[in-house]
Amino acid sequence: MEWLPLIDKSVLILIIFLISLGIAAYSTYAERKVAAFLQDRIGPNRAGPFGLLQPIADGVKMFMKEEIIPSAADKFLFMLGPCIFMMTALMTSAVIPWGKPLDIGGYQMNLQVADINIGVLYIVATASVGVYGIMLGGWASNNKFSLLGAVRASSQMISYELAMGLSIIGVLLISNSLSLSDIVKGQEGFHWNIIYQPLGFLIFLICAFAECNRAPFDLAECETELVGGYHTEYSSMKLGMFLFAEYVNMFISSALIVCLFFGGYNFPGIDNLDLPQNIASIISVVIFFAKTFFFIFFFMWIRWTIPRFRYDQLMKLGWQILLPLSIFNVVATAAWLTFVK
Amino acid sequence: MKLTNRSVVVSKKELTWSEKLYLPAITQGLGITISHFFKKKATVQYPEVEKPRTEIWRGRHVLKRDEEGRENCTACGLCAVACPAEAITMEAAERMKGEEHLYREEKYAATYEINMLRCIFCGLCEEACPKDAIYLTDRLVSPEYDRQDFIYGKNKLVEKIDDRIDIVPRKK
Amino acid sequence: MAQYIFYALSIVTILSALYVVFAKSPMYSVIAMIVCFFSIAGHYVLLNAQFLAIVHIIVYAGAIMVLFLFVVMLLNLNQEPDKSHGKLLRVAAAISGGMLFLVLLLSLNTSETGTFILPEKSDIGMVEHVGKKLFNEYVLPFEISSVLLLSAIIGSVVLAKKES
Numbered sequence: 001m002e003w004l005p006l007i008d009k010s011v012l013i014l015i016i017f018l019i020s021l022g023i024a025a026y027s028t029y030a031e032r033k034v035a036a037f038l039q040d041r042i043g044p045n046r047a048g049p050f051g052l053l054q055p056i057a058d059g060v061k062m063f064m065k066e067e068i069i070p071s072a073a074d075k076f077l078f079m080l081g082p083c084i085f086m087m088t089a090l091m092t093s094a095v096i097p098w099g100k101p102l103d104i105g106g107y108q109m110n111l112q113v114a115d116i117n118i119g120v121l122y123i124v125a126t127a128s129v130g131v132y133g134i135m136l137g138g139w140a141s142n143n144k145f146s147l148l149g150a151v152r153a154s155s156q157m158i159s160y161e162l163a164m165g166l167s168i169i170g171v172l173l174i175s176n177s178l179s180l181s182d183i184v185k186g187q188e189g190f191h192w193n194i195i196y197q198p199l200g201f202l203i204f205l206i207c208a209f210a211e212c213n214r215a216p217f218d219l220a221e222c223e224t225e226l227v228g229g230y231h232t233e234y235s236s237m238k239l240g241m242f243l244f245a246e247y248v249n250m251f252i253s254s255a256l257i258v259c260l261f262f263g264g265y266n267f268p269g270i271d272n273l274d275l276p277q278n279i280a281s282i283i284s285v286v287i288f289f290a291k292t293f294f295f296i297f298f299f300m301w302i303r304w305t306i307p308r309f310r311y312d313q314l315m316k317l318g319w320q321i322l323l324p325l326s327i328f329n330v331v332a333t334a335a336w337l338t339f340v341k
Numbered sequence: 342m343k344l345t346n347r348s349v350v351v352s353k354k355e356l357t358w359s360e361k362l363y364l365p366a367i368t369q370g371l372g373i374t375i376s377h378f379f380k381k382k383a384t385v386q387y388p389e390v391e392k393p394r395t396e397i398w399r400g401r402h403v404l405k406r407d408e409e410g411r412e413n414c415t416a417c418g419l420c421a422v423a424c425p426a427e428a429i430t431m432e433a434a435e436r437m438k439g440e441e442h443l444y445r446e447e448k449y450a451a452t453y454e455i456n457m458l459r460c461i462f463c464g465l466c467e468e469a470c471p472k473d474a475i476y477l478t479d480r481l482v483s484p485e486y487d488r489q490d491f492i493y494g495k496n497k498l499v500e501k502i503d504d505r506i507d508i509v510p511r512k513k
Numbered sequence: 514m515a516q517y518i519f520y521a522l523s524i525v526t527i528l529s530a531l532y533v534v535f536a537k538s539p540m541y542s543v544i545a546m547i548v549c550f551f552s553i554a555g556h557y558v559l560l561n562a563q564f565l566a567i568v569h570i571i572v573y574a575g576a577i578m579v580l581f582l583f584v585v586m587l588l589n590l591n592q593e594p595d596k597s598h599g600k601l602l603r604v605a606a607a608i609s610g611g612m613l614f615l616v617l618l619l620s621l622n623t624s625e626t627g628t629f630i631l632p633e634k635s636d637i638g639m640v641e642h643v644g645k646k647l648f649n650e651y652v653l654p655f656e657i658s659s660v661l662l663l664s665a666i667i668g669s670v671v672l673a674k675k676e677s
Contacts, residue, residue: 038374042384077540118640121567128575132547135579139540139586147586154579161575178640305374306367 008109016093016113024247025055027296031247034300062240070233074140081137082234082241088130089248095119096255097181099265099285103277111285112181119180120172123256124165127211130249131157134213134220137242138230149229152311153220156210159318160217164207166326170200170333171260184264192263199329201261203322208253210318213246215303219311254295255288262291396510399462399477402455403506404499407445412499413474416450423469428459446472453498457482457491467511476508519559526552539585543578550574564640 029044029051036043044051069078097112116122131154138150171193172178175186187193194201210217221229231242258264265284275283309317359365385392394400405413416433434451436444443449466475485491500506529552532545550573557566647655 034378037378037382040377040380040383042382042386074538074540077544080544116563118563118567121564121571125567125570125575128571128579131575131579132582135582135586136544139582151583151586154583158576158579301371301374305370 004107008107009113012109012111012113013094016098017090020090020093020248020251021244023251023296024244025059027247027250028058028243029055030296031300031303034297035304038301038304059240062237065236067236067238068233070142072142073233074142077136077140078233079238081133081135081140081230082238082245083133084136085130085133086241086245086248088126088133089245089252092123092126092249092252093255095122095180096252096259097184097264099288100277100281102281111281115179115181117177117179120168120178120183120260123180124161124168127164128157128161133242133245134230137234141230141233143233145227145232146230149220149232153213153230156213156217156219156314156318159315160207160210160322163203163318163322163326164211166323166330167200167203167207168260169326169330170197173330173333173337180259180264184259184266187263188266190263190268192261192266194261197261197329197333199325200333201257203326203329204260205257206317206322208257209299209302210314212249212253212299214250214299216306216308217314218308219314250296250299251292254292254299257295258288258291264288394479396479398479399464400480401457401478401482402460402466402493402498403476403478403508404450404453404495405474405476405508406500406502406505409442410502411441411443411445412449413445413472414450414453415446415448415472415474416453417448417471419469419471420466420475423465424460425463425465426459426461428456428461429466430454450495453495455493455498457493458488476506476511478506478508478511480506515559519556522552522555522559525549526556540582543582543585546581547574547578550578562639564643 032054033043033051035041044054047053047057069075094113095116097115099111101111102109134153134157135150138146138148138153141147171183174193174196175183177183177186183193209215213220219229221231231239234242265288267284267287270280270283270287273280407413416431418431418433421427421429421431430452431450431454432452433448436447436449462477464477467477482491526549529545529549533542533549536542536545550569554566554569554574557563557569
């Protein structure tokens with residue numbers, strides 16, 4: 001067995017793991033800052049310069065809080081819920097190509113943990129498994145608000161998964177592959193999929209909001225109606241896990257949107273510069289993260305602009321509008337590819 | 342009946358096709374929120390920066406001394422009667438021989454307590470006082486951890502001899 | 514290496530499948546079933562059929578079991594099981610179950626046994642091959658089953674609309 005790939009992958013997994021967690025932690029800070037700025041406030045600025053140590057303070061606070069498990073709760077499932085949610089959130093990052101391969105002493109280090117030929121399906125699968133974390137957590141709490149939140153979350157996620165899956169098909173038809181690295185490679189220069197798939201992008205974006213349980217689709221937790229929804233009974237780091245996983249999800253969704261529709265690590269004109277491989281690779285990673293950060297910001301921007309949907313509106317949007325639209329998108333793309341191109 | 346000329350008649354007309362898409366409205370909303378991103382922030386960094394208060398701000402109370410440093414208060418109880426929140430209690434005592442340099446009148450307040458959690462800072466005590474003894478200052482009541490600490494006794498209320506509080510603006 | 518993974522997966526599959534039957538709480542049954550589906554997906558991956566594995570997870574673990582969980586969550590099946598079944602019914606159940614078990618045993622007896630060999634690098638389970646097979650050789654059964662599913666969807670919509 002070759003040891004080099006094993007070490008290479010382990011290092012990459014560790015780095016991506018740490019980066020995901022770091023970005024999730026600083027997303028909480030960014031969320032508060034963005035929220036403040038959009039509301040003419042300043043936001044956290046006491047912990048460290050510009051409040052940059054705020055996530056650490058929050059983390060310490062979360063750890064120090066009392067751990068409460070309701071006496072009527074199913075203890076095992078109560079613990080399992082946040083674990084599954086966090087795990088599935090982190091698992092998705094395995095198939096995302098973060099940049100062009102690095103050249104370390106002749107060895108090509110691929111900046112993608114697993115280049116499997118069904119990358120897109122893998123993401124859909126992990127997203128669909130992520131519901132279990134919310135459902136088990138909500139059910140095991142033995143609380144009506146939690147249960148309602150869990151039911152809402154699961155039905156919402158199932159409904160929007162369909163439209164999400166169908167909206168990706170247009171991209172797959174254009175790039176002729178299910179592998180994310182191939183999809184990104186196919187968008188070289190300025191052949192970004194957003195140009196060919198504006199409708200698909202819109203549907204995917206809306207569904208990504210719904211899958212992440214972010215506003216305006218945060219019916220699963222909606223503080224105003226369900227006192228926190230599925231994590232009503234959670235405290236301490238278990239609650240932290242749920243909140244954290246939400247931000248990891250947001251980061252991964254943004255990365256995915258960039259991969260599928262915004263050319264991943266590609267940037268027009270960057271290939272003409274004729275840079276050495278390693279520098280080009282680093283620049284590609286920077287470009288990728290810049291695009292991803294924009295979408296993380298966009299997630300927050302939307303959250304502080306649009307009010308929450310009513311439940312029937314949510315279902316109507318998912319089933320009666322997005323699903324037919326995404327089917328139309330598939331048919332239209334297929335027709336365009338066969339007859340025009 | 343039209344009560345104000347600012348009233349708007351709400352129309353419930355059908356949305357047009359482009360309105361039903363909601364996308365223009367959403368982009369408009371996003372534009373509004375992002376414009377606030379760059380606006381001047383309204384936050385005042387409190388402990389470092391304080392919002393300017395007027396000269397006649399009604400803050401925490403002070404029991405005044407006269408020019409010779411004697412307490413003005415004679416424990417007449419009018420402030421306690423005037424207080425709508427019933428925040429003031431006091432106990433009177435007679436001035437002994439040799440205490441003339443401490444108290445201006447023959448009677449003085451042995452204890453004088455204001456519960457700052459009850460007080461509504463209306464200033465009626467100040468108006469009721471016939472002896473120019475109690476005034477509201479422009480200072481704030483400091484935060485405490487304990488409710489008991491909000492009951493201010495004479496040690497906190499009577500102004501220090503070497504640290505007089507200027508209440509001239511309030512007298513106007 | 515692959516052999517050990519195969520054995521580990523098989524043990525997990527069998528144990529979780531047994532737990533589905535023996536678990537007292539239906540909630541745990543559902544979870545054991547999800548574990549079972551995942552280990553079966555692992556078997557697919559061992560056979561180099563990644564497409565099947567992931568579709569298996571999406572469809573069964575991701576959609577069908579969520580609905581199961583949904584129903585179990587809302588029905589609150591944690592109460593004591595109903596013991597009103599007659600003796601006759603229980604005897605009948607035992608007999609029919611035993612018969613099924615016997616049939617399975619016999620079929621196991623006649624089937625070929627051997628050790629697990631890792632299949633040659635075949636692309637039979639990959640997306641391209643599955644797609645080509647489905648839309649060339651098996652296009653008729655594929656279309657018929659899709660029509661069947663469509664009719665099922667329409668039927669359920671009609672049933673749901675009727676009540677309101």
